[in-house]
Amino acid sequence: MKKWRLDFRIWHWIHAFIVLGLMGTVFLRKTFLSWRTNSEILTQKLSEIDLSVTEAQAKVLATAIRAPLWEWHILLGYALAALLLWRIVLFFTQSGSMNYKHFKVKSLHKKMVVLSYIGIYTILTFMAISGLTIHFYEVLGLTKELAHDTKEVHEFVFFYGVLVFVPLHIAGVVVADVTEEQGIISNMIHGKGKS
Numbered sequence: 779m780k781k782w783r784l785d786f787r788i789w790h791w792i793h794a795f796i797v798l799g800l801m802g803t804v805f806l807r808k809t810f811l812s813w814r815t816n817s818e819i820l821t822q823k824l825s826e827i828d829l830s831v832t833e834a835q836a837k838v839l840a841t842a843i844r845a846p847l848w849e850w851h852i853l854l855g856y857a858l859a860a861l862l863l864w865r866i867v868l869f870f871t872q873s874g875s876m877n878y879k880h881f882k883v884k885s886l887h888k889k890m891v892v893l894s895y896i897g898i899y900t901i902l903t904f905m906a907i908s909g910l911t912i913h914f915y916e917v918l919g920l921t922k923e924l925a926h927d928t929k930e931v932h933e934f935v936f937f938y939g940v941l942v943f944v945p946l947h948i949a950g951v952v953v954a955d956v957t958e959e960q961g962i963i964s965n966m967i968h969g970k971g972k973s
């Protein structure tokens with residue numbers, strides 16, 4: 779069983795928490811805090827107390843309710859960018875590089891696992907760079923149109939990248955833990971492996 783150094787374990791769990799948090803902010807934005815749904819609710823409830831608002835006014839109200847949630851998306855986004863930089867530093871430690879050594883002699887399954895990790899890192903790096911680009915488009919001197927197009931790609935990669943790889947990873951380690959690699963998850967918690 780692998781021996782994970784304390785700093786790598788701390789990195790892994792903060793990183794997992796932050797990525798799941800970012801996914802959570804998107805989930806809320808698309809469901810309970812969706813401006814489309816909420817602007818309809820607001821229009822209807824206001825009309826019940828004899829107040830009428832236009833579609834545009836209802837949208838302003840609904841997006842104002844959503845705004846604090848989205849501040850969390852940005853804050854967690856900064857944290858993700860910092861964690862990815864930390865990951866680069868960790869690569870120079872035994873824990874941070876062991877999965878990527880001796881690739882050629884690994885079984886096909888292990889090769890796929892390693893490739894999936896490289897896939898996760900590539901996707902998250904893209905999410906961090908594109909997210910920061912959308913957020914700072916004015917400072918970067920980009921047009922609103924380009925920021926909008928970047929957002930479309932950022933969203934696309936979320937649905938076809940993050941939403942595929944993260945559940946796959948979690949399901950993968952759970953299956954490994956109950957079959958051939960018992961203790962693989964607790965090992966990422968206590969780190970008492972042998973090699």
Ligand code: HEM
Nearest residue numbers: 780793794795797798877895898944947948951962963966
């Ligand atoms: C919450 C449930 C999760 C569990 C139980 C879990 C468990 C694990 C375990 C056991 C490993 C080590 C696998 C090995 O032996 O190679 C691992 C590695 C990894 N996990 Fe997770 N994980 C979780 C969530 C996440 C999330 C949300 C992410 C974010 C994308 C993530 C990203 C990674 C990455 C990138 C590695 C590879 C580390 C390396 O570079 O060597 N994990 N995880």
Ligand code: HEM
Nearest residue numbers: 800801804852855856858905906909910912913933936940
């Ligand atoms: C795992 C990482 C991330 C995921 C899963 C993610 C997901 C998403 C999704 C799905 C959207 C589209 C929301 C919509 O228009 O309905 C979005 C928008 C956005 N994201 Fe991210 N994102 C991530 C990282 C980041 C980072 C690192 C930043 C930068 C700090 C960021 C900043 C933004 C901004 C500014 C928008 C545009 C919001 C708007 O149009 O009002 N994201 N993100």
